[in-house]
Amino acid sequence: MPDILDVIVSRKSIRRYKPDPVPDELIDKVLEAARWAPTGENYQPWRFIVVRDQETRNRIADLARLGSGSRMTAWYCMGHMQERFAGIEDPVKREKVLRFMYSGEVSAFAKDAPVVIAVIGTLMEGSVDVPYDLSAAIENICLEAHALGLGACWVHGPVASTRDARKFKEILGIPTGLGQYKVIAYVSIGWPAEQRKHPRPKKSLEELVFWERFGNKERPRHG
Amino acid sequence: MDKDRYYNHLLFRMEQLLYHELSDCASWKTELIGIDFIQTQDIQGANETEIIDACIAKLKAAGLVKDITYSIGGKGILLKLKVAGCPHMLKEKLLRESGIKPYSCLATNMILDQLIEKLGYATTYVADLAVDEEKGECAIRAAIYATPAKIGEVSDWSKE
Numbered sequence: 001m002p003d004i005l006d007v008i009v010s011r012k013s014i015r016r017y018k019p020d021p022v023p024d025e026l027i028d029k030v031l032e033a034a035r036w037a038p039t040g041e042n043y044q045p046w047r048f049i050v051v052r053d054q055e056t057r058n059r060i061a062d063l064a065r066l067g068s069g070s071r072m073t074a075w076y077c078m079g080h081m082q083e084r085f086a087g088i089e090d091p092v093k094r095e096k097v098l099r100f101m102y103s104g105e106v107s108a109f110a111k112d113a114p115v116v117i118a119v120i121g122t123l124m125e126g127s128v129d130v131p132y133d134l135s136a137a138i139e140n141i142c143l144e145a146h147a148l149g150l151g152a153c154w155v156h157g158p159v160a161s162t163r164d165a166r167k168f169k170e171i172l173g174i175p176t177g178l179g180q181y182k183v184i185a186y187v188s189i190g191w192p193a194e195q196r197k198h199p200r201p202k203k204s205l206e207e208l209v210f211w212e213r214f215g216n217k218e219r220p221r222h223g
Numbered sequence: 224m225d226k227d228r229y230y231n232h233l234l235f236r237m238e239q240l241l242y243h244e245l246s247d248c249a250s251w252k253t254e255l256i257g258i259d260f261i262q263t264q265d266i267q268g269a270n271e272t273e274i275i276d277a278c279i280a281k282l283k284a285a286g287l288v289k290d291i292t293y294s295i296g297g298k299g300i301l302l303k304l305k306v307a308g309c310p311h312m313l314k315e316k317l318l319r320e321s322g323i324k325p326y327s328c329l330a331t332n333m334i335l336d337q338l339i340e341k342l343g344y345a346t347t348y349v350a351d352l353a354v355d356e357e358k359g360e361c362a363i364r365a366a367i368y369a370t371p372a373k374i375g376e377v378s379d380w381s382k383e
Binding site: 066074077162 | 251252254297300301339347348350351364368374375377381
């Protein structure tokens with residue numbers, strides 16, 4: 001069995017796309033990967049809405065801009081964003097990045113992604129694992145897209161607030177009852193128009209892993 | 224039976240569980256909590272001060288707060304509220320004691336709801352909730368966006 005660690009490690013969140021269309025065969029493979037994600041008791045609560053229509057993607061992008069921008073504008077006004085990006089030494093560049101963030105433009109890329117896949121879960125079939133199952137499916141989507149040479153980005157923020165999630169459902173005609181379907185995220189997909197030269201730093205395993213019990217940093221010897 | 228105490232314990236458990244499930248996103252998910260009351264109150268107003276004043280009057284008349292004072296600044300985006308005499312102070316105290324920073328103000332949710340419903344505001348966001356248990360009041364900073372164009376109109380809120 002091939003080791004897919006290289007696929008996992010080399011994947012980056014891609015937010016800039018070429019306008020070239022993504023063939024149906026590749027989208028089918030991405031959806032097939034999602035369909036095979038682990039799912040509690042095999043409930044498979046996920047449903048996928050594949051969106052190529054430009055007007056619909058524009059509306060999703062506008063919603064995303066509003067959601068992220070509303071929060072980040074407030075965070076900037078309180079000084080939180082400046083702290084978060086203090087590592088950018090060039091003040092001009094830092095301010096440009098910050099403006100990109102608090103304007104909400106950072107999240108408006110659905111309009112430029114040839115394909116958006118909304119990932120929703122039915123709450124009406126008894127599954128007790130909906131958000132977790134959907135997250136596993138989304139990860140499969142991102143990994144398969146990357147393995148096919150596509151770029152993808154998992155986007156939760158624009159559907160994070162209750163009102164925005166409702167607006168998102170209305171855009172796509174999803175029943176809006178809170179007991180019907182849960183919108184967890186969408187994934188934008190397209191041919192990458194960017195190479196992420198500076199991937200976000202990852203915490204080391206030493207920082208993240210405990211052995212046998214919480215807090216125990218010392219790895220036990222075996223054999 | 225102290226019904227306020229009983230209901231505050233219910234709310235505390237619900238908010239504690241929501242926070243455990245959603246972490247800091249819990250506050251974004253609870254923005255509709257409380258709106259059912261204010262939506263039955265026939266709030267009228269042609270601008271934000273009239274709407275906010277009308278909400279405060281209804282909240283006070285119903286005994287849901289003793290008083291709310293407010294100011295609007297930050298290029299019209301920052302709504303600062305001070306809520307005194309709210310019956311949910313116990314809920315906030317229980318949350319703090321359990322290690323969770325209080326994150327949901329029902330009176331604020333009501334006011335923001337009416338800005339959206341009655342004036343068509345594009346969106347709102349509760350940016351900060353500070354609870355002063357000794358004084359028995361909460362200070363809230365909320366971002367209110369009348370139109371999408373207001374997104375990104377930044378200023379320094381520490382000077383407000």
